[in-house]
Every structure is written in C-alpha cells, then in structure tokens.
Amino acid sequence: MNIQYILELIGTFTFAISGALAVQGKSEDWFGAGFTGFVTAIGGGTLRDVLLGSYPLTWITDIYIIYTILVAILIAGFFNKVLQKLRRTLSIFDTLGIALFTVAGVEKALSLGVRWEIAAIMGMFSAVFGGVIRDTLINETPVLFRKEIYASACLAGGLFYVMLNSFDIPRDWNFICSASFIVTLRVFAVKYHINFPQI
Template sequence: MNVQYILELLGTFTFAISGALAVQGKSEDWFGAGFTGFITAIGGGTLRDILLGSYPLTWITDIYIIYTILIAIFAASIFNKVLQRLRRTLSIFDTLGIALFTVAGVEKALSLGVRWEIAAIMGMFSAVFGGVIRDTLINETPVLFRREIYASACLAGGLFYVFLSFLDVPRDWNFICSASFIVTVRILAVKYHINFPKL
C-alpha cells in the first residue's frame, strides 16, 4: 500500500465526513446525509477519471473506497455532536480533502501520460468538484463561486507537485509536501481573510 493510495483513502474519508456534516440543520435523515457524503467523496475523482478516459472508474473497481466512505459516514453519525461543537470542523475536513485529492489527482493524471499543465488542472478538478456537488445538493453557493482562495490553492498545489517532480523529489515526500502546501495556503487565506478582488 503506497502513500498515494493512503492519501486517496484519507481524502475520500475526509470528504465523506464533510458531506455528511454539511446537511446538519437542513435534514435529519441520515440516509440523505450519507448520500451527500458519498457523492462528495466520489464526485471529484469520478469527473477526473471521465475526463482522462480512465475506465472503469476507481470507486467501482476498489471496494475499499466504498468501505472508507461507509466508515466515514458512520463516524460522522456517531460523533456528530462532538464534531459539530468544534469550530470550523467542516472547513477543516474540506481543506484536508482538497489537499489530498489534488495531489492524488495530479499523480494519476501524470501516470496516464498527460502534459503537466493538464495534470495540474485534473488535480484541481479532483479536489473541488465533490465540494461543488455537496454545496449544490444542500442549496448553498459553492465555495468555488465565492471570492475565497479555494480552487486556486488546489491549482497552485498541483503546479507545486509538478515542480517538485521535475526536481526529482522522492514521490512520497512530494505527496506530503504538496498536500501540506495546499493546506497551508488555504488556512492562511481563511485566517487572514485573503480573497480575490471582485469582478
């Protein structure tokens, strides 16, 4: 089990939790929460694989992804009150999710032989599309359409991953450094209210 696979499972886990927690106050139905968590977890990777022509889709062939999502939804239901008491819990899980999915998406794209520019974009798609679906399902404006440093942090992290690859940084260290870079950019942007200017 390599670092890439572990990061993809961790990303799936965190996104599933963020999706399940997002319905708080909008629905008391845990099936609905579970469905939202499931779609949030697989949305970005599914779009990536479709655009790259990578079939069958990853979550269809790997049962451990399904098990990871189910465990995450179960954990969100059991520890719901504890998680909801923590400030910005959803934001924390979402940030970890986009970081992990970005680097996994870039690596998969590169492994399929696409150009580095396309790989960085695929990493961004992998990271943000699940959150877009989640926000749409719960009738919220997707964070992608706000002024926040969100998708841009993923794109920057994807480019950072490609840059470290050109420098022959060991793959596992590249994963960790690039994911940490995205988390850091996102946290600093939120903490210091750094946003893009209005159109």
C-alpha cells in the same frame, strides 16, 4: 499499499465526513447525510477519471473506497454533535480533502501520460468538484464561486507538485510537501481573510 493510495483513502474519508456534516439543518435523516457524504467523496475523482478516460472508475473497482466512505458516514452520524460543536470542523475536513485529492489527482494524471499543465488542472478538478456537488445538494452557493482562496489553492498545489516532480523529488516527499503546501495556503487565506478581488 503506496502513499498515493493511502492519501486517496484519507481524502475520501475526510470528504465523506465533510459531506455528511454539511446536511446539518438541511436533512436530519441518515440517508440524506449518507448520500451527500458519498457523492462528495466520489465526485471529484469520478470527474477526473471520466475526463482522463480512465475506466472503470476507481470507486467501482475498489471496494475499500466504499468501505472508507461508509465508516466516515457512520462516524459523522454517531459523533455528529461532537463534531458540530468543534468550530471549523467542516472547514478542516474540507481543507484536508482538497489537499489530498489534488496531489492524488495530479499523480494519477501524470501516470496516464498527460502534459504537466493538464495534470495540475486534473488535480484541481479532483479536489473541488466533490465540494461543488455537496454545496449544490444542500442549496448553498458552492465555495468555488465565493471569493475565498479555494480552487486556486488546489491549482497552485498541483503546479507545485509538478515542479517538485521535475526536480526528481522522491514521490512520497512530494506528496507530503505538496499537500502541506495546499493546506498552508488555504488556512493562511482563511485566517487572514485573503481573497481575490471581485469582478
């Protein structure tokens, strides 16, 4: 089991929890929370694989991804009140999710032989599309369209990954450094209210 696979499972887990928690106040039933958690977890990876022509889709061939999502949904359901009481819980899980999915997406794109620019974009797509689906389902403005540093942090992290890769940084260290870079950017931007200027 390599670190890319582990990070993808952790990213899937965190996105599933963020999706399930997001329905608070919108839907009180398990199915609604579970469905939202499921599509949040698989949305970005599915878009990436479709655009890259990588079939069959990862979550269809790997039952452990489904098990990971189910465990995350159960945790979000049984410990919902505890998690909801923790301020910024949703943001924390979402930030971890986008960081892990970005680096996993970039690596998969590179392994399929695409150019580094495309790989960085695929990493961003992998990271943000699940959150866009989640926000759309719960009738919120997708975070992608708010003025927060979000997709841009993923793109920057993807470019950071391919840069380290060009210097032959060991793959496992690259994963860790690039994911940490994205988390740092996102947390720093949220903490200090750093945003892009509005059009």
